[in-house]
Amino acid sequence: MKKLPRSFYTRPTLLVAKDLLGKILVRQIGKIVLAGTIVEVEAYLGSKDPASHAYRGKTKRNEVMFHEGGHLYVYFTYGMHFCANVVTGKEGVAEAVLIRAVEPLEGIEAMRKNRRFKANRVDEVTISNGPAKLCQAFRIGREQNGTDLLGAEIFLIAEKPIPKSSIGASPRIGIAKAKEHLWRFFVKGNRWVSR
DNA sequence: CGACCGATTGACT
DNA sequence: GTCAATCGGTCGG
Numbered sequence: 492m493k494k495l496p497r498s499f500y501t502r503p504t505l506l507v508a509k510d511l512l513g514k515i516l517v518r519q520i521g522k523i524v525l526a527g528t529i530v531e532v533e534a535y536l537g538s539k540d541p542a543s544h545a546y547r548g549k550t551k552r553n554e555v556m557f558h559e560g561g562h563l564y565v566y567f568t569y570g571m572h573f574c575a576n577v578v579t580g581k582e583g584v585a586e587a588v589l590i591r592a593v594e595p596l597e598g599i600e601a602m603r604k605n606r607r608f609k610a611n612r613v614d615e616v617t618i619s620n621g622p623a624k625l626c627q628a629f630r631i632g633r634e635q636n637g638t639d640l641l642g643a644e645i646f647l648i649a650e651k652p653i654p655k656s657s658i659g660a661s662p663r664i665g666i667a668k669a670k671e672h673l674w675r676f677f678v679k680g681n682r683w684v685s686r
Numbered sequence: 687c688g689a690c691c692g693a694t695t696g697a698c699t
Numbered sequence: 700g701t702c703a704a705t706c707g708g709t710c711g712g
Contacts, residue, residue, distance in 0.1 A: 533693070542693070544708090552708065570705030572694050589693055608696060623694050665693055 495647045500560030500640070504579040504586040507560070508534040509676050511577060513653040516593055518629045518645050523601050525629050527593035527619060528650070531677040531684045533663045535576070537585030541668040545585030555637045556585040563645060565626070565636040572623035575631050577640065577647075591622045591664075591675070594683040602628035620683045653678055 495514065500507060511532050518525040535543040537556060544553040544566065555564040556578055564576040564587050576587035595602055595618060606613045606627045619625040626632065631645070638645050657680075660673040664686070677684045 535693075544693080547709090550708080566693080567707070568692060569694050570692095570707075574693060576693085591693085617696095621694070663693070667692085 493649050494641065495561075495649055497559070497561050497641060500577065500579055501581055502560075502579070504534050504536055504588065505674070507577070507579045508532050508588045508674070509658060510652070511588055511590070511647075512658060512676060512678055513650050515596065515648045515650055516590065516629070516645075517648060518598075518631070519643055520630060523598060525598035525602055527595045527597075527625070527629075529590055529592075529647075530594050530681040531590075531592035531675070533589040533591055533676075534674040535587050535589060536674075537580075537587075540672075542663065542666040543585070543587075549585070553585065556587050557583055558637070561640045563631075563635055563638040563640060565631055565633065567633065568623075573626040573632050574622040575626050575629075575635070589622055590625065592677075592681075592683045592685050593619050593625050594681060595619055595628070605630050616682055621685045 511529050514529050516527050537543050537545040545556045549557055558578050559582040560579045562578040564578050565573055576589045578587045580586045602618055619628045640646050659677050659679045661675045662670045663675045
C-alpha cells in the first residue's frame with residue numbers, strides 16, 4: 492500500500508501510461524474511501540500530438556497539463572461530462588494520460604450513488620467502464636482539476652505490475668486526428684475495458 | 687461576435 | 700444501430 496512517488500509520473504508519458512495499468516486509484520471523500528484498479532488508459536503527447544488539448548500551446552483550460560507530473564487534469568466536454576487525466580513529464584511538458592476505465596475495488600455502493608441517470612441501468616460493469624463514468628463514480632469534477640496526486644484527496648498506489656503479455660494497444664477512441672498512433676493501452680480480457 | 691464541434695453517454699427505434 | 704443532450708473552447712469573419 493504505497494503511494495506512487497513523484498518520480499513515477501515525471502518519466503516519459505508512454506512508459507507511464509503502460510505502467511498505470513494495474514495501479515489503484517484512491518479517492519478520499521471525508522471518511523468515504525473509493526478505490527479501483529486502472530484497466531484502460533490513453534496517452535496524449537501535448538505539442539507533438541494533434542489530438543491533444545495542448546497541441547496549440549497553453550490556455551486557461553489546459554494549463555494543468557503543463558504542470559509537473561503527478562497532478563490531475565480534469566476537463567469538461569460535450570456540455571455535460573468530465574474526464575480525468577494523470578499529468579506526466581517535467582514542468583512545462585504538456586503531456587498526460589487519460590484514465591478511461593477502472594475496475595471497482597472499494598466503496599462500490601457509494602460509487603453507484605454518485606452515478607447519475609437511472610440507477611437500475613448502472614450494473615457492476617457500467618459503473619466505471621468509461622472516462623466520464625468513472626469521474627461520476629469517483630466524484631471528480633471541476634474542483635479536482637489540478638489536484639496533486641501526492642496529496643490525501645486523490646492518489647495512486649502501487650500493485651504488482653500487469654505482465655507485458657496482458658497489455659493490449661490500439662488507436663485512441665473518439666478522436667478525429669492522429670489515429671495512426673497506438674496510444675490506448677488496456678488490460679486484455681478485463682470486463683471493465685470500454686467497448 | 688456566431689458557428690461549429692468535441693479525449694461521451696444513455697435512451698430509444 | 701442512431702441520436703439528442705448541452706456548453707465551453709476554438710476558429711473564422
